[in-house]
Amino acid sequence: MLRRRKDDALQGTLDLLVLTTLSRGPQHGYGIAAHIQAISDDTLRAEEGSLYPALHRMEHLGWIRAEWQTTENNRRARIYRLTKAGEKRLKEEQAKWERLTRAIGKFLRYA
Amino acid sequence: MGWWRRVRTTWSQRDDDFEAERRFHIDALSDRYVRDGVSADEARQAALRRFGNPTLTRERTLDADTFRWLDDLRRDVGYAVRLLVRNPEFSLLALFCLTIGIGANAAVFSWIEGILLRPYPLVVGQDRLFAVTATSRGTTEHSSVSWPDWLDLQRQSTTIDAFIADRITGTMLSIGDRAERAAGSMVSANYFDALGVRPILGRGFEPGEDIGRNAHPVVVISYQLWRERFHGDPAVIGRTQLLNGLPHTIVGVAPEGFYGTFVGYAFQFWVPVSMQPQFEAGVYKLEDRAAQWVEGFVRLKPDVSIERAQSELSAIATRLERIHPDTNVGRGVRLWPLWQTPFNGATILQPTLVVSLIVVAAVLFVACANVGNLLLLRALARRQELTIRLSIGAGRGRIVKQLLTEGLILSLLAGAAGLLLAYWLRDALGLLTPPRGVVLRLAGAIDWRVFAASAGVGIGATLLFALVPAVLTSKIDLADALRSESAGVTGPRGTWVRSTLVLVQVSLSCVLLVSAALLIRSTLALRGASPGFAVRNLLTTSVDLFAAGYEPSRAKAFQDEFIDRVEAIPGVEAAALSRLTPFSYRTYSSAAIVIDGYIPPPDQQLTIEYNEISPDFLATIGIPLAAGRDFTRADDEGGLPVAIVDETMARQFWPRKDAVGRRIQLKGQWLQVVGVAANAKYHNLLEAPMPFFYVPLRQHFSPTTALHVRTAASAAALAPTLVREIHRLDAGISPSELITMREQINRTTASQRVALTMLVAFGGLALVLAAIGLYGVMASAVAQSRRELALRMALGAAPADLVRVVLTSGLVVTGIGMVVGTAAALQGTRLLGYLLYEVGPRDPVAFVSAVLVVAIAAILACVVPAWRATRTDPIHALRG
Numbered sequence: 001m002l003r004r005r006k007d008d009a010l011q012g013t014l015d016l017l018v019l020t021t022l023s024r025g026p027q028h029g030y031g032i033a034a035h036i037q038a039i040s041d042d043t044l045r046a047e048e049g050s051l052y053p054a055l056h057r058m059e060h061l062g063w064i065r066a067e068w069q070t071t072e073n074n075r076r077a078r079i080y081r082l083t084k085a086g087e088k089r090l091k092e093e094q095a096k097w098e099r100l101t102r103a104i105g106k107f108l109r110y111a
Numbered sequence: 112m113g114w115w116r117r118v119r120t121t122w123s124q125r126d127d128d129f130e131a132e133r134r135f136h137i138d139a140l141s142d143r144y145v146r147d148g149v150s151a152d153e154a155r156q157a158a159l160r161r162f163g164n165p166t167l168t169r170e171r172t173l174d175a176d177t178f179r180w181l182d183d184l185r186r187d188v189g190y191a192v193r194l195l196v197r198n199p200e201f202s203l204l205a206l207f208c209l210t211i212g213i214g215a216n217a218a219v220f221s222w223i224e225g226i227l228l229r230p231y232p233l234v235v236g237q238d239r240l241f242a243v244t245a246t247s248r249g250t251t252e253h254s255s256v257s258w259p260d261w262l263d264l265q266r267q268s269t270t271i272d273a274f275i276a277d278r279i280t281g282t283m284l285s286i287g288d289r290a291e292r293a294a295g296s297m298v299s300a301n302y303f304d305a306l307g308v309r310p311i312l313g314r315g316f317e318p319g320e321d322i323g324r325n326a327h328p329v330v331v332i333s334y335q336l337w338r339e340r341f342h343g344d345p346a347v348i349g350r351t352q353l354l355n356g357l358p359h360t361i362v363g364v365a366p367e368g369f370y371g372t373f374v375g376y377a378f379q380f381w382v383p384v385s386m387q388p389q390f391e392a393g394v395y396k397l398e399d400r401a402a403q404w405v406e407g408f409v410r411l412k413p414d415v416s417i418e419r420a421q422s423e424l425s426a427i428a429t430r431l432e433r434i435h436p437d438t439n440v441g442r443g444v445r446l447w448p449l450w451q452t453p454f455n456g457a458t459i460l461q462p463t464l465v466v467s468l469i470v471v472a473a474v475l476f477v478a479c480a481n482v483g484n485l486l487l488l489r490a491l492a493r494r495q496e497l498t499i500r501l502s503i504g505a506g507r508g509r510i511v512k513q514l515l516t517e518g519l520i521l522s523l524l525a526g527a528a529g530l531l532l533a534y535w536l537r538d539a540l541g542l543l544t545p546p547r548g549v550v551l552r553l554a555g556a557i558d559w560r561v562f563a564a565s566a567g568v569g570i571g572a573t574l575l576f577a578l579v580p581a582v583l584t585s586k587i588d589l590a591d592a593l594r595s596e597s598a599g600v601t602g603p604r605g606t607w608v609r610s611t612l613v614l615v616q617v618s619l620s621c622v623l624l625v626s627a628a629l630l631i632r633s634t635l636a637l638r639g640a641s642p643g644f645a646v647r648n649l650l651t652t653s654v655d656l657f658a659a660g661y662e663p664s665r666a667k668a669f670q671d672e673f674i675d676r677v678e679a680i681p682g683v684e685a686a687a688l689s690r691l692t693p694f695s696y697r698t699y700s701s702a703a704i705v706i707d708g709y710i711p712p713p714d715q716q717l718t719i720e721y722n723e724i725s726p727d728f729l730a731t732i733g734i735p736l737a738a739g740r741d742f743t744r745a746d747d748e749g750g751l752p753v754a755i756v757d758e759t760m761a762r763q764f765w766p767r768k769d770a771v772g773r774r775i776q777l778k779g780q781w782l783q784v785v786g787v788a789a790n791a792k793y794h795n796l797l798e799a800p801m802p803f804f805y806v807p808l809r810q811h812f813s814p815t816t817a818l819h820v821r822t823a824a825s826a827a828a829l830a831p832t833l834v835r836e837i838h839r840l841d842a843g844i845s846p847s848e849l850i851t852m853r854e855q856i857n858r859t860t861a862s863q864r865v866a867l868t869m870l871v872a873f874g875g876l877a878l879v880l881a882a883i884g885l886y887g888v889m890a891s892a893v894a895q896s897r898r899e900l901a902l903r904m905a906l907g908a909a910p911a912d913l914v915r916v917v918l919t920s921g922l923v924v925t926g927i928g929m930v931v932g933t934a935a936a937l938q939g940t941r942l943l944g945y946l947l948y949e950v951g952p953r954d955p956v957a958f959v960s961a962v963l964v965v966a967i968a969a970i971l972a973c974v975v976p977a978w979r980a981t982r983t984d985p986i987h988a989l990r991g
């Protein structure tokens with residue numbers, strides 16, 4: 001029923017960033033965006049316009065699960081956590097990314 | 112988010128989760144800006160800016176949260192419904208056509224399901240139930256099974272779960288002051304258990320209750336009988352009820368909706384087979400291997416094929432043939448699927464229902480062609496819109512999908528209405544079948560199978576009528592369509608398709624009307640057909656002295672006295688008795704006979720049917736004697752055993768000799784042939800001449816007889832006098848309904864009547880639909896060729912020329928359709944063969960009259976458009 005959209009490189013990257021972030025623990029959308037930005041020293045930015053569609057899509061794919069929780073300053077936030085399928089997916093994405101960067105590195109060295 | 116949540120989001124187009132999430136995100140972001148030292152207001156503004164276009168993000172998130180296909184479907188359905196509501200004439204006409212088409216199919220499906228495939232409500236496992244008959248080597252006839260054979264089959268078979276014996280019987284049921292005929296059944300003791308039918312009160316039969324001579328006078332009554340005649344009294348169990356003069360203990364009440372196991376009748380009571388002598392005039396058959404009277408069913412064990420069970424039963428029958436050569440020579444056993452059951456209404460109705468199925472399929476085609484044409488017409492009206500949608504980038508697939516959705520909605524609505532129609536029509540077959548004095552049951556059943564089949568028909572219909580227009584429409588040549596208004600869907604291809612649809616309609620209507628005409632001719636012939644005796648002024652009824660408890664000697668005295676009294680009634684010319692009335696549904700006596708000087712093929716028995724008659728029977732009903740003499744009162748118990756054979760039998764066994772004076776042996780007794788009667792029909796008007804003979808009632812006595820009365824003039828007023836005479840002899844006896852012999856014969860032509868009604872009704876309907884289709888095509892053709900017609904007028908064509916042009920093009924299509932239809936009918940009407948009486952399946956009168964009717968309808972359908980063509984205003988048309 002769900003049609004898997006073609007993984008373009010950009011979307012794949014966003015997925016990888018989100019999944020990696022969530023592998024450190026459950027987090028809400030804002031937290032994920034802030035984390036990506038902070039860890040990459042502001043180099044990477046998850047645009048909100050892409051982040052939320054991606055989160056909802058990954059949720060339907062079963063990689064992550066969401067539930068409403070109340071935060072410490074008493075706001076209701078939608079907290080995402082990684083599922084088993086998500087962990088598996090993360091490993092695949094990481095392997096793919098490493099293959100890609102190795103290949104590009106090799107290319108830059110020898111081209 | 113769950114699947115259902117996603118469906119709901121698709122439907123509502125609202126994603127509350129996302130809204131709340133966005134609010135949290137903005138709040139959290141502004142909190143951070145505030146922490147960085149920005150004022151609250153500015154922080155909020157910055158956060159909103161940073162978040163970007165909320166609508167776009169919302170749209171994209173919504174995209175992830177909804178099903179795209181469902182969303183499309185929602186839009187298509189909404190759009191289609193709006194369109195249908197906006198064009199009520201189109202929608203209603205299309206719905207009307209489709210409802211008739213789908214409803215007629217659903218009705219026939221429900222009849223086939225309820226009458227042929229699973230005819231017995233409440234009975235479990237009907238898929239593994241098969242009917243059993245005996246066969247006789249050398250003939251294709253089937254007969255009943257003897258009780259000893261039945262028990263042997265049951266004992267020796269390993270492939271069969273249950274043998275369910277079931278023999279139809281009847282009685283005059285007097286409860287309180289009302290007496291009426293009730294159909295019932297003699298059954299094996301396992302009957303209710305094996306069928307899985309649990310009595311709602313009391314019990315079914317217990318093992319052993321089917322053993323012994325009249326040993327277990329117990330009865331289970333139907334729910335209907337219990338409610339109507341016993342007022343639903345629960346204390347009825349244990350009470351006794353007189354059946355054929357003997358008190359029977361009521362031991363159970365069958366559940367509501369259980370009508371027994373006989374296609375056609377609703378049974379009112381069941382007794383164990385041990386009561387057989389009580390219901391068959393005292394003749395004890397339970398230990399007689401020669402007496403073949405048991406009908407019934409077997410339920411195969413799971414995973415046993417009918418072939419395997421059949422070969423096992425045949426092997427047992429061969430063994431019995433060897434052990435009991437006297438009785439079982441040439442005798443076999445045969446299993447039948449329920450829908451082919453030879454001993455009940457299934458036999459009569461199965462071919463008729465097959466014809467009905469073909470007829471309604473044809474009607475569905477005609478209806479679909481009409482709706483297809485309507486949709487094409489509509490596509491023409493929407494060409495502009497579709498062209499624009501295509502040119503701004505709508506996918507052709509989307510357009511096809513949307514048009515199909517529209518078709519599916521039509522089918523869905525029509526399917527629902529059609530099932531409703533089928534529900535109303537489920538008893539129609541019973542209504543077309545003439546009454547027989549007992550409760551009839553020929554009801555269709557609407558279960559999930561009928562539901563599924565009708566849904567399948569609906570979907571098939573949609574593909575038929577919506578797919579072609581949809582594909583054609585999506586193939587609009589954009590460049591052409593935008594350039595000029597006359598191209599596009601309405602181009603030559605559209606017209607061509609529409610003409611083909613009309614052609615198909617005309618041919619199908621032609622086939623149906625030819626068939627209807629054949630049946631009308633056949634019915635007229637049947638009305639004038641002679642059964643071999645004089646039907647006018649002949650009345651028939653029956654008197655059951657056995658049920659009234661008469662001993663044979665008393666019954667004989669009663670019968671003699673009765674005949675004398677009836678003949679003394681003014682207006683009565685003659686009266687006579689016979690065990691069975693001709694054209695009765697009940698079976699004649701039949702037995703293996705030996706003919707002096709005739710040697711049957713080895714391993715075969717000769718079985719011929721006969722009737723037991725009183726003196727003057729032949730004279731009374733008007734069968735002339737070809738040779739010899741009629742029976743007289745001297746042909747009684749003391750007289751020489753005698754017989755009268757019919758001409759067919761005489762010719763078959765004594766081809767070159769005089770039959771009178773020859774001998775035949777019946778049940779071990781030699782009978783002298785004293786007369787040859789002219790051939791007559793015995794069961795129905797359509798039967799071929801068959802060997803048959805008569806024996807004197809006195810020498811083969813039956814206390815249950817039919818009375819035949821010939822009157823001087825039409826004597827409808829005779830009934831009360833007759834009843835008075837009977838009551839003068841015995842106030843406790845009531846004859847069954849008094850009917851004319853004509854009525855008696857008409858009751859045997861029920862299947863012709865059903866087929867005729869179906870074909871005339873649906874043939875006429877198909878013609879009307881085809882005429883509407885033709886009219887539509889011609890009208891739009893005239894509308895499209897306004898310029899051409901105007902040009903012709905401007906160049907000097909007279910109105911008559913224009914009419915000719917239009918009529919010609921319409922009649923060419925009709926003409927081709929009629930040729931195709933006639934050719935198809937020449938091939939197809941053979942299927943009606945069994946229903947036709949003295950009319951060939953290629954009867955020219957029927958063909959010519961049907962074709963004429965189609966031609967007239969076609970001309971009528973073309974005249975209005977042709978007339979409209981002459982009203983074209985050349986100046987207006989050429990300018991516009």
